[in-house]
Amino acid sequence: MVYRYESDEDAFEGHPGPGSDLSVAWNRPPARTGPAPSRFPTPSLPRTSRIALPAAAPPPHPASAFAPPPAAPRPAPPAGGYATTQPLHLPRSRRARDTGRHGARLWQVVFGGAAVLALFALCGLGGAALLANRATDPQVAPSPPAAAAPSPSQTERQDIDSRDTDSAPLTVKEVFPGRQVTVGDGADPYEVLKTQSSGSCAVAASGEVADLLATLGCNQVVRASLRSPDGDHLLTAGLFNLTDKATAQRVRDRLRQLLDDREGRFRGLPAGDDTEALTEAPARVGWQVRGHYLAYCLVVRADGEPVKSADPKVREILFDLIETHLTKGVLERRATGGSAGQPTTTPSGSDEDDSDSEDD
Template identity: 65%
Template sequence: MVYRYESDEDAFEEYPEPGSDLPALGAGPPPAAGPSPSRFPAPSLPRPNQLMLPSTQPPPAARAATPASPPLGQVYTSAQPVDPSTRRSGGRLWQAVVGGAAVLVLLALCGLGAAALLADRNQEPQTTPTLQPNAAAPTPAQRQDLDSRDTDQAPLTAKELFPGKELKLADGQTAYQVLKTQSSGSCAVAATGEVADLLVRLGCNQVVRATLRSPSGDHLVTTGLFNLTDKVSAERTRDRLRQLLDERQGRFRGLTTGDDDGTDALTSAPARVGWQVRGHYLAYALVVRADGAAVKSGDAKIREVLFDMIEVHLSRGVLQRRADTAMAVQPTPAPTEGSGSQSGDDDELPGD
């Protein structure tokens, strides 16, 4: 590339590079007088990466001729020196600005986190129930208190215990045939000897009973409920019965129909008896063979009849309905039971 200068005033004079052979400006003897060797001298092109130092006060024409951007490979130094103190103060200012911005960003993040936490807490469902001192506590299902006649005053009826001519305990099961029912205010009609005296002494004021024939027809049973004063008197009767039966000091009476239907075996044949307490009631059953033959304590059929009458029909059926249908306070404990044997003769009571 060739630069062309119109006059000497437009020429750009370079400072010699340190260590070069060119003399410095203003140093040494003036050049010799005479014509210039050439009207258009070829300027010396600086080498790449050569540091160009302009004069301290360049002429206006030279400043105007300076290109806006340096040619490729040339680097120009700034004519305005940089004050070190200004550089340090500028660095500190930037540090303060950056630090302040970081603090503001941190505060903004903390604020956003707190706002999100509050929003989640407000949206969380309230699981703790509200305390209501005046609210009534939930009560269990209303049940009749069978522990005493004071809380269970309705008397028993034959229709309540044996409502029809047949007694069917479960679907698909053959029914027991109800032969005769009886309700009496004298408990002595259903027992003899010390057993009758014990019932009267402990406050029994009612007995409801019936005689039934088993589904197979092989057994007869007299069963019913004794209505005693309270649970304590019923339990005392229960605990005393076995001793009285074993010592042959009394017995339960079977209920006959008075017809020639074989129910006389209930008063003459050896019998197997069972009893159980629930509330102030004593449930009992007396079972004999319909043919009047002797019974064994391990007879499975007789045990089945006792269970059907005492546990299934009287306790789970009659007394459970009575407990569920009245204004009761609490359920009674699980019933207790007992069993024994007796002969048809009032004077002969064999043991188990």
């Protein structure tokens, strides 16, 4: 065990001699009650009963040449034991400056309030004028749009997708009413050479094409032979009357295969001399469906030579007769309840309602 000594004298002392204060360490003293004394010295504290004398005042600093003069003694309060509050007297110039500042602020508040009131008044006048203009101007409140009156074409439009809703048969005067067919303003007309209307569709076709038309219920064909404006081409165009739109589309889809396989053909309608090419020369054919009708056109060269597939003149003829005249002209007028707009003079060489006049 290591002991901590409190002084050098204790550190080098062996055993205490008899009669010393430490000799009691070898004879066990009687047990004490209360806490054991601390081995560490406790700092001595001043007694509270001792009167503390005031500390001596520090010596005064030497007087400085720049020290301010001593302040004048304040007057003693008046008798009675209470001091009265005196008004603060400021210099005259400071009072004037403070008064000027307060006056300037007062005028700023006054002028600012007047400006705000004037702005509110102007806004109120402008809003009142705007409301008055809206109340008096009839264009501000738009009137509800009037319901558009149905046009005659909408009220009289006819469904031509079926023979049940379009039961009236075609006529030559409806399809080819005059001696000429004009397809546009300023365009040269096609000359109508001969017309025909027949209750047997086989007169306008041969082979499998004729059988297809008869099987699917074709009950009428109206056609005509025409000459192109330049005289270089002859053509036969017309309408086949089928039962409904679906049947007409079946005929349209089947025709290409039959014609490509040479299992049938459309017949041209001869119209006298110099028209033999319509039945003998190679031809270009086109067709299109509108409603329960099949519009078609056959084109040959007037000199009997074969028609080139890329001939732009042939394409123009097919478009003029099928698209412009038959579809957008004749069938559109029938769908809208109209009538043919061309002269109704029957062309020479017409063969209306004669189904036996064209046998090949």
